Amino acid sequence: MTINGNITVRVACELAGAEGLVLEWYLDSATPPVGTWGIGVTNASGHLVDRYKDKPATIERVMQVFIWLVRVKYGPEVLAAFKGRTLTEAQFAAALSFHYNTGAIGGTAWVPLFLAGKVAEARKFLETHYLNGGDLKERRMDEAALFFDGKWKHLDGLVNVYPVRKPSYLPGKPTRVDIRADVARALAAQ
Template sequence: MTINGNITVRVACELAAAEGIVREWYLDSARPPKGTWGIGVTNDSGHLVDRYKDKPTSIERVLQIYIWLLRTNYVPAVLAAFKGRVLTEAQLAAALSFQYNTGAIGETAWVSLFLAGKVAEARKFLETHYLNNGDLKQRRLDEAALFFDGKWKHLDGIVNVYPVSKPSYLPGKPVRVDIRADVAAALAAQ
């Protein structure tokens, strides 16, 4: 199925499940830690997240901002990187996941290798780079399986929703939530 940049419920849920949801401001795992909210959103995105410190929001609000950011920041970067190539739904989801996590879709070698028809080399590069000292190895493998094989990992729409532990402001033990209906509503509203 080709979708040419259209975000589907499945695409949005796949990426959200890879990221998780935190409904209030927290400190991420970066060094140094950065104030974050929602689905990995920081002030750098253009949406000011400091307003959510000690003020949890609804999952619906998180998803509204998430869909807005995908449409305005991430999908255009992915489409530009693939230079007018029509992507399948799975390829878009995998490339969005990579871009959302790394911000490097426009400069990474795996995309240029893929565009040059060097598919095996592109896959190997994706699977072995941007691993954050191994912490992101499984994510890169999942993205490669999705992009090159069409193998979805999160078809059930179930996402980890984390509370914020205080005073550390680190994510706590998650609960699992089906967000498909809320994603569909957020997509329809924008």
């Protein structure tokens, strides 16, 4: 199935499953910490997330903002990196996951390797780089399996939804929530 940059329920659930979501403002793990909300969204995105401090949103609202951000920023950057090549739904979801996490789709070596037909080298590069000291090894392996083999990890729509601990404003222990209906409503609203 070709997708050419369209956000589907599967694409949104795959990325949300890799990222997790927080319904209210929290401090991320950056140094220094940055106020963040939803699926890793900060004020730098153009959506002011400070409004969610002590004011949780719904999963549907988180997905509306996420879909908007993917449509206006991350999706077009992924498509530009692949130079007009039509991507399958799985390839778009995998490349989008990589770019949303790293911001590096335009500078990574695995994309030009893939475009040059060096598929094995592209896969190896994706699986072995941008690992954040090993913390992201499983994510890169999942992205490679999705991009090169079409193996989805989050088809069940179950995503970690993290509460915010106060007064630290750090994420707490997550619960698993099926977000597919919320994603479908968010997509229908746009």
